[in-house]
Amino acid sequence: MEITQQCVVALTWTLKDTLGEELDVLDEPVEFLVGGDDLLPRIEEALQGHGPGATVQLHLEPEDAFGDFNDQLLFLEPRTLFPAEIEEGMTFDGTALPEGCNPQAPRTGLYTVAEIYPEHIVLDGNHPLAGIALRLQMTVQAVREATEDEIGRGSAGTGFFRVQPQAPGSPLLH
Numbered sequence: 001m002e003i004t005q006q007c008v009v010a011l012t013w014t015l016k017d018t019l020g021e022e023l024d025v026l027d028e029p030v031e032f033l034v035g036g037d038d039l040l041p042r043i044e045e046a047l048q049g050h051g052p053g054a055t056v057q058l059h060l061e062p063e064d065a066f067g068d069f070n071d072q073l074l075f076l077e078p079r080t081l082f083p084a085e086i087e088e089g090m091t092f093d094g095t096a097l098p099e100g101c102n103p104q105a106p107r108t109g110l111y112t113v114a115e116i117y118p119e120h121i122v123l124d125g126n127h128p129l130a131g132i133a134l135r136l137q138m139t140v141q142a143v144r145e146a147t148e149d150e151i152g153r154g155s156a157g158t159g160f161f162r163v164q165p166q167a168p169g170s171p172l173l174h
Contacts, residue, residue, distance in 0.1 A: 001143045003047045005035035008156045010142040016135045018059075023129070029141040036146075036154035040065060043136070050140050060134040069131030074114070075102045075123045082121060088113050092123070 003009055010029035016022050032038035034047060042064040046056050062068050081098040094107040101123075105111070111123040150156050 001145075002049050002051045003034055003140065003143055004049075006146050006151055007034050008032065008144050008146050008150060009034055009047060009140060011138050012141055013136055013138040018133045018135060020135075023134070031156040033146055033150050033154065033156040036150070036156070038155050043138075047138070047140070052140050052142055054140045056138045056140070058136045058138070060136060062131050062133060065132070065134050066127040066130045069126055073106075073109075073125035075105045075111075075125070076120050077101050077123055079117065079119050079121055082113075086113060086116065086121065088116055094125070097123075 001007070008031050010031045011026070012029055013024075013026045014022065015024040034044050039047075040060070042060055043058065046058045050056060078100065081100050090113045092111045092113075094105065094109045094111060097105060097107065097111065105123065105125065109125045111125050112128065113121055114124040115122040146156070
């Protein structure tokens, strides 16, 4: 079966920046709904017409991936608003930001603790890969028809590059 809209594709991949630094490797296949919310549009376009065993290489500029870095999404917040055990790299859902944080910080995103100072912390609301051009090599492991439930949800259960709160050392991409 070839990849078309409203099918589920199982992918493995290697993601690198343009300098060749490996950012993420997915060795075990993960399923994504093509024609839903799981994949970036440019990735869906590149996969069209391919079948199991195909390897697809793609270069993504920031505007086709996670956008340019936006310094308006950096917020300096009082250190006292956050738990003592806070560490750089930790993420917070915008809805869970402590009361007293900058009201300009959108509550719909995720924030990474970028820096910690004695009196302040810097929260970064940009995607960790914002502003970075990416090289993605994907291998199609399997293709199947999507179920009605998957089509209705717009997802096979995973999102591509969806940033989720994570433990230190866990993969950047989910």
